[in-house]
Amino acid sequence: MTYKAIVIGASTGGFYALKRLITALPDGLDFPILVVQHISPNSDNFMAKYLNGISKLTVKEADEKEPILPGNVYIAPPNYHMLVEEDFTIGLSTEEKIRYARPSIDVLFESAVFAYGAQLIGIVLTGANNDGAHGLSAIKKAGGLTIAQLPSEAEADMMPQSAIDLAKPHHILPIDGIAKLLTELNTNQKK
Amino acid sequence: MNSGIDDTNQTINIEIDLILDAIFQKYGYDFRNYSRAHVKRRLLHRLSSSHFKSISQMQHEVLHDPMFFQEILKDLSINVTEMFRDPKFYLALRQEVIPLLKTYPFIKVWHAGCSTGEEVYSFAIVLKEEGLYDRVQIYATDFNRNVLETAKKGIYPINRIKEFTANYQQAGGKQSFSDYYMADYNSVIFDQSLKKNIVFAEHNLVTDSVFAEVNIIICRNVLIYFNRDLQNKVFSLFTESLINGGFLCLGSKETIQFSNNAPQYDILNPHEKLYKKRIV
Ligand SMILES: C[S@@+](CC[C@H](N)C(=O)[O-])C[C@H]1O[C@@H](n2cnc3c(N)ncnc32)[C@H](O)[C@@H]1O
Numbered sequence: 001m002t003y004k005a006i007v008i009g010a011s012t013g014g015f016y017a018l019k020r021l022i023t024a025l026p027d028g029l030d031f032p033i034l035v036v037q038h039i040s041p042n043s044d045n046f047m048a049k050y051l052n053g054i055s056k057l058t059v060k061e062a063d064e065k066e067p068i069l070p071g072n073v074y075i076a077p078p079n080y081h082m083l084v085e086e087d088f089t090i091g092l093s094t095e096e097k098i099r100y101a102r103p104s105i106d107v108l109f110e111s112a113v114f115a116y117g118a119q120l121i122g123i124v125l126t127g128a129n130n131d132g133a134h135g136l137s138a139i140k141k142a143g144g145l146t147i148a149q150l151p152s153e154a155e156a157d158m159m160p161q162s163a164i165d166l167a168k169p170h171h172i173l174p175i176d177g178i179a180k181l182l183t184e185l186n187t188n189q190k191k
Numbered sequence: 192m193n194s195g196i197d198d199t200n201q202t203i204n205i206e207i208d209l210i211l212d213a214i215f216q217k218y219g220y221d222f223r224n225y226s227r228a229h230v231k232r233r234l235l236h237r238l239s240s241s242h243f244k245s246i247s248q249m250q251h252e253v254l255h256d257p258m259f260f261q262e263i264l265k266d267l268s269i270n271v272t273e274m275f276r277d278p279k280f281y282l283a284l285r286q287e288v289i290p291l292l293k294t295y296p297f298i299k300v301w302h303a304g305c306s307t308g309e310e311v312y313s314f315a316i317v318l319k320e321e322g323l324y325d326r327v328q329i330y331a332t333d334f335n336r337n338v339l340e341t342a343k344k345g346i347y348p349i350n351r352i353k354e355f356t357a358n359y360q361q362a363g364g365k366q367s368f369s370d371y372y373m374a375d376y377n378s379v380i381f382d383q384s385l386k387k388n389i390v391f392a393e394h395n396l397v398t399d400s401v402f403a404e405v406n407i408i409i410c411r412n413v414l415i416y417f418n419r420d421l422q423n424k425v426f427s428l429f430t431e432s433l434i435n436g437g438f439l440c441l442g443s444k445e446t447i448q449f450s451n452n453a454p455q456y457d458i459l460n461p462h463e464k465l466y467k468k469r470i471v
Contacts (some may be wrong), residue, residue, distance in 0.1 A: 065419060093226075095233075095271060096271050
């Protein structure tokens with residue numbers, strides 16, 4: 001299986017988890033990464049700028065209609081849902097919060113399934129709610145690869161645990177393990 | 192290979208094309224160039240909370256039951272809004288646009304896609320505090336009749352006031368926000384004198400044309416739902432409607448940058464998406 005994209009959802013403790021994961025990834029990544037991190041509606045794009053400065057990948061806050069390109073990391077803007085269009089561009093929406101969240105992890109994951117089908121990798125990281133569980137299970141049903149952060153390692157274990165309970169993901173791993181797996185997949189895919 | 196999802200998806204996409212065609216032919220509302228991911232999400236959401244088995248079944252219903260069409264219209268027109276949404280935007284309007292508007296003897300304002308009116312009353316308050324209200328004519332339009340009814344009343348649930356007040360203060364509000372409304376048990380009604388110079392009217396950005404020449408257009412969080420072609424079309428409509436030197440104000444994630452009309456504008460504030468039509 002070759003993969004076309006990675007989607008990641010994170011909430012409480014996510015900033016640190018994402019920092020560890022994204023900085024552990026090599027440059028020249030063969031797929032784009034789309035990230036929903038739950039964040040307060042009026043925050044600026046500090047996280048994208050910061051991660052961009054310290055990682056080998058290009059990290060940016062997503063703009064509406066921008067083409068989704070390999071090697072880039074797109075962070076959902078505060079107060080907008082982020083969707084993947086089937087022509088592989090970014091869609092944004094202000095529809096109501098889903099399970100108290102905007103951006104919502106489920107909204108990103110479910111739209112990514114339509115765009116990428118089975119060629120999608122979904123990852124649920126730390127968080128104190130159950131966003132992402134439905135989305136991860138949609139990815140699994142479509143034949144994509146599913147990963148949850150090891151709950152005992154997560155700063156907040158509820159989100160990865162809910163995802164594990166509902167989606168029964170292929171892998172349950174600490175951040176280091178996730179980074180290693182993604183790096184391997186990337187190397188194999190490039191051969 | 193897992194072709195199951197791709198096959199289902201192909202069927203859904205055909206069904207969506209067909210239902211949007213049916214809606215356009217029957218009711219004249221054209222969603223064919225709206226963001227597909229958004230339309231699909233909303234239709235599937237409606238489907239999952241209904242007894243229908245497919246979007247095709249919904250299509251049958253929408254053609255035969257105008258009430259059901261109203262439900263679909265509600266699904267497809269996201270009406271979520273708030274007063275002084277993005278307070279920094281209103282602060283920028285106050286500091287960078289108002290001083291320039293003050294140079295005109297009479298000012299026409301167009302809120303396009305005003306939803307339930309919160310944005311309109313917010314800007315009306317700014318105009319009042321800046322001493323401009325008595326020289327303005329405000330057009331507030333949306334293509335959804337139901338939201339306009341709410342907008343005309345200017346009555347909102349009281350549980351939203353805390354958020355609105357915080358926004359107002361961050362937006363550079365000069366008074367106490369409670370000066371502008373009266374509260375009862377579960378709702379607040381906004382100062383009726385704010386309405387004096389506002390006309391609420393139905394207008395569809397996709398199918399209707401220019402109706403006035405205006406000094407400023409505020410159109411926020413509407414264009415994100417349109418594809419690039421449709422955005423271009425609407426930007427042309429806006430450019431035609433604006434006087435030379437008029438202002439175009441978009442949502443925080445919207446930009447005119449990629450449109451054919453971009454060369455006709457100067458950027459006043461790149462963060463708050465404030466543009467000024469060139470004088471040529
Ligand atoms: C998310 S609301 C934005 C409300 C407000 N401007 C704000 O930013 O808070 C989008 C609005 O655009 C309206 N809309 C969508 N398509 C439209 C069209 N073709 N013509 C006019 N209004 C439209 C919807 O009915 C909805 O009220």
